[in-house]
Structure formats: C-alpha cells, structure tokens
Amino acid sequence: MRRPWRLAVAGLAAAALAGCATVQNPDPRDPWEPMNRATFEFNDGVDRVVLRPVAEGYRFVLPEPVRDGVRNFFANLQDPWIALNQLLQGKVEEALSDAWRFIANSTFGIGGIFDIATDMRMPKHAEDFGQTLAVWGIDFGPYLILPLLGPSSARDAVGTLVNSQGYLPWQLPKWLDVDHRVAWQNSLTIVDVIQTRANLLDASDLLEQAALDRYAFLRNAYFQRRRNLIYDGNPPPLPPRDEQSSAAPAAPGGDAQPPREAGPAPQSVAPKVPTNYEAVLAAGERRPAGDD
Amino acid sequence: MQRRLVIFVWVFAALAVPAASAQELTPDGLVKTVTQDVIAVIKQDKAIQAGDRKKTIALVEEKVLPHFNFTRMTALAMGPNWRKATPEQQQALVNEFRTLLVRTYSTALSAYRNQVIEVKPLRAKPDDADVMVRSEVKQSGTEPVTLDYSMEKTPNGWKVYDVAVGGVSLVTTYRDAFANEVRNVGVDGLIKALAEKNRQLETKRS
Numbered sequence: 001m002r003r004p005w006r007l008a009v010a011g012l013a014a015a016a017l018a019g020c021a022t023v024q025n026p027d028p029r030d031p032w033e034p035m036n037r038a039t040f041e042f043n044d045g046v047d048r049v050v051l052r053p054v055a056e057g058y059r060f061v062l063p064e065p066v067r068d069g070v071r072n073f074f075a076n077l078q079d080p081w082i083a084l085n086q087l088l089q090g091k092v093e094e095a096l097s098d099a100w101r102f103i104a105n106s107t108f109g110i111g112g113i114f115d116i117a118t119d120m121r122m123p124k125h126a127e128d129f130g131q132t133l134a135v136w137g138i139d140f141g142p143y144l145i146l147p148l149l150g151p152s153s154a155r156d157a158v159g160t161l162v163n164s165q166g167y168l169p170w171q172l173p174k175w176l177d178v179d180h181r182v183a184w185q186n187s188l189t190i191v192d193v194i195q196t197r198a199n200l201l202d203a204s205d206l207l208e209q210a211a212l213d214r215y216a217f218l219r220n221a222y223f224q225r226r227r228n229l230i231y232d233g234n235p236p237p238l239p240p241r242d243e244q245s246s247a248a249p250a251a252p253g254g255d256a257q258p259p260r261e262a263g264p265a266p267q268s269v270a271p272k273v274p275t276n277y278e279a280v281l282a283a284g285e286r287r288p289a290g291d292d
Numbered sequence: 293m294q295r296r297l298v299i300f301v302w303v304f305a306a307l308a309v310p311a312a313s314a315q316e317l318t319p320d321g322l323v324k325t326v327t328q329d330v331i332a333v334i335k336q337d338k339a340i341q342a343g344d345r346k347k348t349i350a351l352v353e354e355k356v357l358p359h360f361n362f363t364r365m366t367a368l369a370m371g372p373n374w375r376k377a378t379p380e381q382q383q384a385l386v387n388e389f390r391t392l393l394v395r396t397y398s399t400a401l402s403a404y405r406n407q408v409i410e411v412k413p414l415r416a417k418p419d420d421a422d423v424m425v426r427s428e429v430k431q432s433g434t435e436p437v438t439l440d441y442s443m444e445k446t447p448n449g450w451k452v453y454d455v456a457v458g459g460v461s462l463v464t465t466y467r468d469a470f471a472n473e474v475r476n477v478g479v480d481g482l483i484k485a486l487a488e489k490n491r492q493l494e495t496k497r498s
Binding site for chain 1: 393396399435438456460465470
C-alpha cells in the first residue's frame with residue numbers, strides 16, 4: 001500500500017527537479033539558462049500586464065505621423081553616443097556622418113522630430129558600447145537576460161551599463177528647468193520606453209506566431225543579430241557547426257558566405273544538401289500546394 | 293534589443309519574391325520584381341492594409357511562394373536530423389513548416405507601411421549557382437533593415453532557400469528549436485508541434 005504512494009512522490013519530485021533545475025539540451029552559449037528562463041518569464045509577465053497594454057494604447061491614441069516624430073526625436077538623441085562609439089571603434093568617417101546627422105536633425109529637423117539627415121545621405125547607424133567592446137576583442141561571454149531590458153550577454157550587459165551614461169535624457173543641460181530636472185528625466189525616459197515598445201508591437205506579435213520556443217528563438221536571433229551588428233552587416237562566414245554526421249560538408253543555413261567576387265571555390269556548393277534531398281525535392285515538386 | 297525584435301517583422305517581410313517569367317530573370321532582378329509586385333498590390337488593396345488574413349495569404353501564395361524552395365529550407369532547418377526522417381515525415385515537415393512561414397509572413401506583410409525597399413546589385417559571378425541577394429528596407433529615424441535572400445539556381449529558375457533579416461537567418465533561427473524538439477519528442481513530435489502551432493494560429497485569427 002505504502003510503496004506505490006512513495007514511488008509516486010519520488011516520481012513527482014524527480015519530474016519537478018528535471019523540469020526546473022536542469023536543462024535538457026544545454027546551449028554552450030547559455031550556461032545560465034535556468035536563471036535566464038526565470039528572468040525571461042518575469043520580463044514577459046511585466047510586459048503582458050503593464051508595458052504591452054500601455055504601448056497598445058499609445059499606438060491606438062496617437063496618429064502615425066505623431067508617433068514617427070516621437071520615434072525620430074528619441075532616435076536623434078542617440079546619435080551623439082553612436083558617433084562617439086564609431087570613433088572608439090576607429091570609424092572616423094561614420095563618426096563624422098553621425099555627428100552631422102545629429103546637428104542637421106536637431107536644427108533643420110526641428111529638435112530631431114524629422115529625420116532629414118537620412119535624405120541627405122547620412123543613414124542612421126546602430127552602434128553601442130557593447131559593440132565597441134566587441135571590436136576591442138572582447139567575446140560575448142555567457143548569454144544573459146537582463147531584468148526588464150531583455151536579451152544580452154555578459155559583455156553587452158557591461159556595454160548597457162556604459163550606454164546609460166550616454167543616454168541624453170539623463171544628461172539634460174544644467175540650465176534646463178533646474179527645479180524639475182528629475183521630473184523631466186523620468187518623463188522622457190517613460191515616454192521613450194513606451195514609444196520603443198510600441199514600435200515593437202508588430203515584431204513581438206510576429207515572434208509569438210513564428211516561434212516554437214520563444215526563449216530559444218530569441219536567444220538564437222540575439223547572437224546572430226549582434227554578430228551582424230558588430231561586423232556592420234558583413235560578418236565573416238562562421239565555421240559550419242551543424243553537420244555532425246560528417247558525411248556531407250555542412251548545410252550552410254543563414255551563416256552562408258556573403259557573395260564575393262574573388263572568394264574561394266564557389267563550385268563547392270553541390271554537396272551541401274543531404275543525400276536524399278533530390279528525391280524529396282522531386283516529391284515536393286509534385287505536390288499541388290507548390291503549384292510552380 | 294528593440295532593434296533585434298524589429299528584425300522579426302522583416303525576417304518575414306523578407307519572404308517576398310513574384311511569379312512573372314521567373315526563369316529568365318537574374319536573382320536580384322527576380323527579387324526586385326517580386327518585391328515591387330507585392331508592394332504594388334498591398335498599396336492598392338485596402339483589405340490587406342486593414343489586416344485581411346485570407347487576402348494576404350492568397351497574395352503570398354500567388355506571388356511569393358513559387359519562388360521559394362521550402363524543401364531545401366526545411367532540410368537546412370532540420371540539419372542532420374533531416375536524413376533520419378522518413379520521406380513521409382519529411383513531406384509532412386515541409387508542409388507544416390511552409391504553412392507556418394506563410395502565416396507568419398502574411399502577418400509581417402500587413403505591417404508594411406510605405407517603407408522603401410532597395411535591392412542591391414548582385415555581387416556574384418555569372419555562373420554562380422548559389423548567391424545571396426541583398427536588399428535594404430529604409431525607414432526614417434531607424435537604421436535600414438537588411439533583407440538578404442540566399443538563392444540557388446534550379447531548372448525552374450532561382451529559388452530562395454533562406455532569408456536573413458538584419459543578419460538573422462530564418463533557417464538558423466529555427467534550427468535550434470527543431471533540434472531540441474527532435475531530441476525531446478522525436479521527428480513525429482516535431483511534426484505534431486508544428487501542426488498544433490498552425491492549428492492555434494488558424495483558430496486564433498479567423
């Protein structure tokens with residue numbers, strides 16, 4: 001009588017342990033996965049209850065041109081910091097372009113509400129101190145989900161800390177409304193958070209739809225995206241990591257080499273696909289849904 | 293981090309490519325034509341702009357799907373597990389994955405708001421059979437989002453087998469999820485999970 005009961009308890013305990021304490025398929029880039037998943041859940045909860053509804057209200061109430069102006073205004077405030085990071089990464093030309101962006105948009109663009117610099121062939125860049133650290137040779141370090149801020153890494157978390165020093169709403173000029181400085185800072189920050197989240201509504205809907213496991217999806221996308229940013233859109237090809245089965249040299253996936261005029265051996269594309277690929281392809285071609 | 297999320301919209305917005313005599317086109321020409329076609333339709337169709345799912349999906353099926361090689365996409369996303377699947381399983385995987393991508397892509401398309409999409413001239417040799425066509429989505433106030441199409445030459449014209457948005461490849465992003473699922477519940481489990489996901493999306497939206 002007693003034994004089945006005990007077994008059940010033991011079984012439940014084991015299941016609970018397996019469920020929360022261990023990760024079945026660890027990603028070497030994510031040694032802190034249990035903690036990260038907990039933070040992820042927490043962020044998700046805050047988002048569902050507070051941030052997302054507010055952002056939806058923001059998008060519902062304000063017409064698109066106004067929201068564009070708000071977005072441009074905050075984007076403009078990032079440009080000096082972006083320019084400085086360009087400089088720290090040794091990219092003088094880009095640094096100058098971004099500095100000019102800030103000047104042009106702040107003046108002719110009426111405090112940054114209009115992004116006229118883009119039309120003047122000074123495109124917006126994406127730089128931050130995490131990228132600067134990467135250019136200086138510091139690796140990602142472990143994946144780390146920050147409370148409220150989301151996907152990051154040990155390196156990029158340090159970057160975020162430094163970035164906060166370059167966040168202009170916190171660096172208001174000394175003469176500006178001395179009595180209400182803190183109120184100004186907080187208001188600007190809150191509006192920025194809301195408008196940022198509002199800009200992401202479509203994207204987060206999409207993530208929700210597309211992902212089998214949002215956590216893994218986001219983690220994977222984070223590393224790809226950061227790598228792309230660090231190399232300013234032209235990352236060197238990764239060594240293939242997917243074909244453990246050795247027979248065929250590596251399916252390429254998204255890390256596929258960028259096209260190069262003088263690149264090595266473009267004719268070696270043939271063996272990238274699994275051996276029975278042709279047969280399946282043929283079968284697929286006959287399917288009605290494809291109708292091509 | 294925000295930018296990273298935005299990419300997802302474009303990962304799927306990227307799946308745009310057309311049906312017109314595609315065989316003869318260069319890969320970048322093909323991307324350009326399809327992109328223009330799709331945008332033209334969206335711009336004059338109020339129903340699609342308002343989020344009409346059925347119409348958007350129909351547009352994707354007609355203009356975009358013919359230029360994708362979903363079998364190759366699925367095989368790449370499966371990685372080594374592809375060969376462990378039976379032909380029937382492979383076919384089921386392709387079908388479910390295709391459905392999921394079409395749904396998601398349709399959602400992304402309905403988020404289109406007059407952004408300018410510029411297709412870059414192809415940098416490849418004339419006899420290359422595997423190329424990447426690069427394009428950029430421009431929007432004021434944000435850095436351009438890149439849309440890169442990996443394409444292969446087939447007897448039926450150029451076919452897209454991967455799309456990368458802001459450097460995030462669709463195939464690579466799904467690869468981990470697929471591998472995990474196969475490890476935990478097997479190939480059939482993965483098929484079931486995809487089908488379940490598709491079923492949820494169906495009931496939630498229509």
